[in-house]
Amino acid sequence: MAHWGYMTTNGPSTWGKDFPIANGERQSPIDIVTTAAEYDSDVLGSNALSTNYTPESEVKLVNNGHSIMCQITKKGVLTGGPLGKDEYRLEQFHLHWGAEDNRGSEHTVDGKMYASELHLVHWNASKYSSFADAVQKPDGLAVLGIFITPGVACNQFKVISDNCGKLKTSGAEMTVDTTLDPTLLLPSNTSDYWTYLGSLTTPPLFESVTWIVFKEPVEYSKEQLLALRNLVDSDGNHMQDNYRPPAALKQRKVKKTFT
Numbered sequence: 001m002a003h004w005g006y007m008t009t010n011g012p013s014t015w016g017k018d019f020p021i022a023n024g025e026r027q028s029p030i031d032i033v034t035t036a037a038e039y040d041s042d043v044l045g046s047n048a049l050s051t052n053y054t055p056e057s058e059v060k061l062v063n064n065g066h067s068i069m070c071q072i073t074k075k076g077v078l079t080g081g082p083l084g085k086d087e088y089r090l091e092q093f094h095l096h097w098g099a100e101d102n103r104g105s106e107h108t109v110d111g112k113m114y115a116s117e118l119h120l121v122h123w124n125a126s127k128y129s130s131f132a133d134a135v136q137k138p139d140g141l142a143v144l145g146i147f148i149t150p151g152v153a154c155n156q157f158k159v160i161s162d163n164c165g166k167l168k169t170s171g172a173e174m175t176v177d178t179t180l181d182p183t184l185l186l187p188s189n190t191s192d193y194w195t196y197l198g199s200l201t202t203p204p205l206f207e208s209v210t211w212i213v214f215k216e217p218v219e220y221s222k223e224q225l226l227a228l229r230n231l232v233d234s235d236g237n238h239m240q241d242n243y244r245p246p247a248a249l250k251q252r253k254v255k256k257t258f259t
């Protein structure tokens with residue numbers, strides 16, 4: 001099977017061949033239609049979403065051929081909000097971005113695309129014994145989606161953007177001897193978000209993700225966005241436009257925590 005990617009020959013419109021779930025009932029990303037999102041105080045109001053991350057003492061970076069990923073080794077817990085009392089453990093984070101600032105995010109807001117989107121991937125450690133065990137379960141994963149817009153540099157992201165040059169080719173890995181606190185990658189406002197039941201946005205497209213997409217974007221500098229665009233993917237092309245376009249909402253409702 002030709003490896004999936006984001007080119008015309010192996011991109012999102014071809015994924016259904018090898019991954020039929022691509023046309024499933026709860027696929028991601030979606031276009032968030034803000035006027036259709038439902039404020040739902042009881043589910044969301046009862047216990048606020050909370051993150052309790054331990055800073056990484058070293059940063060493990062991987063160019064996995066379709067994104068730049070930071071593997072998490074410390075204990076980091078996400079709970080509350082749509083997750084109820086279940087504790088979801090932080091496993092990794094990665095990003096999606098465009099070739100230019102006018103595109104790159106996966107979720108869109110009333111059709112607006114941001115320059116990039118950061119995904120913090122968690123698995124349900126209250127119900128499953130490992131990431132691999134959770135990854136296909138309908139309540140197995142929770143991903144925080146953070147929109148990124150060009151502006152001032154994000155200091156906490158510097159360890160990644162400053163090392164992209166050394167992670168150019170697919171399969172490249174490196175460990176940077178510096179600390180990283182994933183909390184500092186989040187927007188200042190983590191109370192206002194949209195949430196819905198969806199899927200992985202890349203193959204295998206498992207429908208196992210509770211999505212939590214923050215309303216407030218974070219800023220990365222032009223240089224930090226350029227560093228991402230200079231990475232090389234598994235086909236030897238510039239890793240750019242590695243985002244899936246929005247999928248059909250079908251019978252789903254998007255909830256929001258703000259009025």
Ligand SMILES: COc1ccc(N2C[C@H](O)c3cc(S(N)(=O)=O)sc3S2(=O)=O)cc1
Pocket residue numbers: 092119121135143199200201202203204206209
């Ligand atoms: C064996 O099955 C597996 C299933 C999934 C994965 N992953 C890699 C995926 O690229 C991927 C994409 C995610 S996104 N864009 O946040 O929706 S999260 C995620 S992953 O880390 O779960 C690895 C093995």
Ligand SMILES: [Zn+2]
Pocket residue numbers: 094095096119201
């Ligand atoms: Zn992602």
